[in-house]
Amino acid sequence: MTIFEHRLSLDALRAFVELGVADVLGDRAGRSEELAEQLKVDPPSLYRLLRALTVVGITEEVESRVFRLTTAGACLRTDRPDSVAPFVRFVLRPYRARAGESLEFAVRTGQPAMVAVTGGTSFEYFATHPDEAALFNAAMTSGSLSSVDAILSAYDFGDFSEVADIGGGHGALLAEVLAQYPRVRGTLFDLPEVVAGAAPLLAARGVDARCSVVGGSFFTEVPSGADAYVLRCILHDWPDAEATRILRTVRSAAGPSSKLLVIDEEVPATLAPHLSKLLDLNMMISLGGRERTRAEMGGLFAEADFRLRRVLPAGGLHAIFEGEPVAPRERSVADGRVEPSR
Numbered sequence: 001m002t003i004f005e006h007r008l009s010l011d012a013l014r015a016f017v018e019l020g021v022a023d024v025l026g027d028r029a030g031r032s033e034e035l036a037e038q039l040k041v042d043p044p045s046l047y048r049l050l051r052a053l054t055v056v057g058i059t060e061e062v063e064s065r066v067f068r069l070t071t072a073g074a075c076l077r078t079d080r081p082d083s084v085a086p087f088v089r090f091v092l093r094p095y096r097a098r099a100g101e102s103l104e105f106a107v108r109t110g111q112p113a114m115v116a117v118t119g120g121t122s123f124e125y126f127a128t129h130p131d132e133a134a135l136f137n138a139a140m141t142s143g144s145l146s147s148v149d150a151i152l153s154a155y156d157f158g159d160f161s162e163v164a165d166i167g168g169g170h171g172a173l174l175a176e177v178l179a180q181y182p183r184v185r186g187t188l189f190d191l192p193e194v195v196a197g198a199a200p201l202l203a204a205r206g207v208d209a210r211c212s213v214v215g216g217s218f219f220t221e222v223p224s225g226a227d228a229y230v231l232r233c234i235l236h237d238w239p240d241a242e243a244t245r246i247l248r249t250v251r252s253a254a255g256p257s258s259k260l261l262v263i264d265e266e267v268p269a270t271l272a273p274h275l276s277k278l279l280d281l282n283m284m285i286s287l288g289g290r291e292r293t294r295a296e297m298g299g300l301f302a303e304a305d306f307r308l309r310r311v312l313p314a315g316g317l318h319a320i321f322e323g324e325p326v327a328p329r330e331r332s333v334a335d336g337r338v339e340p341s342r
């Protein structure tokens with residue numbers, strides 16, 4: 001595919017999800033004129049959109065002007081528990097596209113490209129755009145659900161009695177951990193306006209009775225007493241200074257035998273091309289964070305008095321970086337540093 005065709009396929013996909021075509025098609029084959037009537041859109045244009053999306057494997061034209069969803073296209077239905085529609089909608093939102101077009105600004109200034117478009121980072125934008133924030137939260141739930149099996153296969157949470165998910169959104173990952181381990185209790189922690197929307201998901205998964213929900217900022221304080229602190233897709237959102245502050249807040253709440261479980265993309269320490277090196281630009285665009293190598297993550301851990309104990313592959317580009325607390329003095333000696341860490 002040329003760059004032009006690639007760009008057009010994303011435009012077509014965006015129109016398809018915003019119009020909600022997958023929900024109207026469902027699991028049947030539909031004539032484009034009839035679908036256009038249901039959707040109240042221009043029939044010849046809808047026909048051309050559906051035909052275009054056969055090229056990228058979202059629809060199939062089973063007879064002239066009659067379309068059905070492919071297996072990939074069916075994942076865009078919103079009535080499926082594994083729907084990726086919120087994630088696709090979020091990724092293709094116009095404000096994000098405009099920020100992407102401003103990547104040059106990020107390279108020139110070192111600030112997130114989003115600043116050039118909205119005046120702040122994505123999280124600052126969400127504070128004043130509740131509809132976009134709601135879509136972001138739904139997208140994170142969809143993203144979490146797609147990776148939960150790999151995380152549960154990679155890591156045994158059965159020895160913990162209390163797992164805290166810090167920046168856990170609406171609790172999609174934590175709910176699956178609690179569902180798999182009925183003796184484990186959970187604490188879901190995120191911004192107050194985010195955890196306010198978590199109850200339906202926790203109740204639907206039947207884990208609400210074993211899960212406390214706490215609102216706050218991880219730059220100030222997180223709940224103490226958990227024996228595992230999970231941070232999935234948190235540290236990569238932030239530059240090193242803020243990521244270290246988050247880890248220090250967690251370190252203050254953690255007990256001496258608590259585990260820190262950071263789940264993020266891992267950038268391999270090689271010169272070879274790797275998808276994580278492309279995905280890293282997403283952080284440069286929206287938040288000013290970064291994807292990190294194992295050594296970079298270990299450095300952040302050390303700055304916050306954690307030791308990086310092991311790194312486990314967790315599906316796709318993700319890894320679980322497992323840390324354990326160390327005493328500040330131990331860390332200073334190990335690092336050959338003399339200055340106090342805080």
Ligand SMILES: C[S@@+](CC[C@H](N)C(=O)[O-])C[C@H]1O[C@@H](n2cnc3c(N)ncnc32)[C@H](O)[C@@H]1O
Nearest residue numbers: 140144167168169190191194216217218232233
């Ligand atoms: C990229 S999302 C990851 C969500 C979830 N952990 C997941 O993997 O789907 C980052 C999360 O950090 C939360 N967050 C941002 N700033 C925060 C703060 N100051 N305190 C607590 N949570 C915050 C956001 O609300 C969001 O849920």
